[in-house]
Amino acid sequence: MAVAFYVGAYTADMGGTATGIAALGRLADGSLENLGLATVADSPSYLATSGDLVYAAAEAAGRVEVFRRDSELALEPVAGAPSGGVAPCHVARYGDTVVAACYVDGTLGVLSAEPLALTQRVEAHGAGPHPAQDGPHAHATFALDGTTILSADLGSDRVHVHELANGHLTRTASLDLPPGTGPRDFLRLPSGLLLVLGELSLEVLVLRWNDGELSIVGGAALAGAEPGDHASALSLGPGGRFAYAGLRGSNRISILAVDGETVTAAGFVDAGGDWPRHHVVDGDVMHVAHERSSTVASFRLGTDGVPALIAPAIAVASPIFLLAV
Numbered sequence: 001m002a003v004a005f006y007v008g009a010y011t012a013d014m015g016g017t018a019t020g021i022a023a024l025g026r027l028a029d030g031s032l033e034n035l036g037l038a039t040v041a042d043s044p045s046y047l048a049t050s051g052d053l054v055y056a057a058a059e060a061a062g063r064v065e066v067f068r069r070d071s072e073l074a075l076e077p078v079a080g081a082p083s084g085g086v087a088p089c090h091v092a093r094y095g096d097t098v099v100a101a102c103y104v105d106g107t108l109g110v111l112s113a114e115p116l117a118l119t120q121r122v123e124a125h126g127a128g129p130h131p132a133q134d135g136p137h138a139h140a141t142f143a144l145d146g147t148t149i150l151s152a153d154l155g156s157d158r159v160h161v162h163e164l165a166n167g168h169l170t171r172t173a174s175l176d177l178p179p180g181t182g183p184r185d186f187l188r189l190p191s192g193l194l195l196v197l198g199e200l201s202l203e204v205l206v207l208r209w210n211d212g213e214l215s216i217v218g219g220a221a222l223a224g225a226e227p228g229d230h231a232s233a234l235s236l237g238p239g240g241r242f243a244y245a246g247l248r249g250s251n252r253i254s255i256l257a258v259d260g261e262t263v264t265a266a267g268f269v270d271a272g273g274d275w276p277r278h279h280v281v282d283g284d285v286m287h288v289a290h291e292r293s294s295t296v297a298s299f300r301l302g303t304d305g306v307p308a309l310i311a312p313a314i315a316v317a318s319p320i321f322l323l324a325v
Helices: none
Strands: 003-009 020-026 032-040 044-050 053-058 063-069 075-082 088-094 097-102 108-112 117-122 138-143 148-153 158-165 168-176 183-188 194-198 203-210 213-221 230-236 242-248 252-259 262-270 276-282 285-290 295-301 307-309 319-324
Touching: 003 032, 003 053, 003 276, 020 044, 032 075, 044 088, 053 075, 053 088, 063 088, 075 117, 088 138, 097 148, 108 168, 117 168, 138 183, 148 183, 168 213, 183 230, 194 230, 213 262, 230 276, 242 262, 242 276, 252 276, 285 319, 295 319
Parallel strands: 044 319, 276 319
Antiparallel strands: 003 020, 003 044, 003 319, 020 032, 044 053, 053 063, 063 075, 088 097, 097 108, 097 138, 108 117, 138 148, 148 158, 158 168, 183 194, 194 203, 203 213, 230 242, 242 252, 252 262, 276 285, 285 295, 295 307
């Protein structure tokens, strides 16, 4: 069976039970099968792909590791370098440049892709009102175009704008979000607008990029959210009519209706496991990675946008991220 997904996961150095990156295959009904270990690695929590390369944020070690697919299943290590900050939780390749978002100190590490080497550190400052916002916490980056890179700083309630040129990031602007938002993830809508997930405020904010300026133009609370929840991950359903966010704590998937440039709460369902850390849409199927129950659950997405469980969740050790390949 061909590999459909690689699984980023926590190993013992982050309190998890995984031993590296697992591989999942797609069954006829759209659900998944655990194909086994693709490579041993230390807490490869976030994964990204470029050609036949897979990049991993080694969160506990503070490194970026690179693997090459050498068969239908296996990943072979080919390079590694310091991430430039503490606890990288997101990694992405933009052309010849790799950027790691480091959670604990809020730093963006900029690396040359070939050879892989740290070339720049972009530091951040600030804090927010929530106990989890004791300082800057970079959580994700996102390319608006070939030269404009956004980053979400969960700790300081800011979205930073950068220009990427010759492998160097220059911070050109910052958008202040409402205090306590805790921006975590980005999602581009069919309209071209962006959703930013508020992990702490349990909402999405709608952003517009126009003439080099970023602004907030809307938002919606996450249906099903309860006090103490932490929102995680964003995905877009087929046709772009619905978007989804995970709710860790109440363990739900919140549904958002997308109508042009308008986003509204549209209900929620049980996520099918404990602590839905990440989810991804594959055609008309959503797969949800549950960190604490060590499972991945698969749902069919109805035309009404509501996910319906296809089959019992499968066992996958401490899954953090699902990378489609």
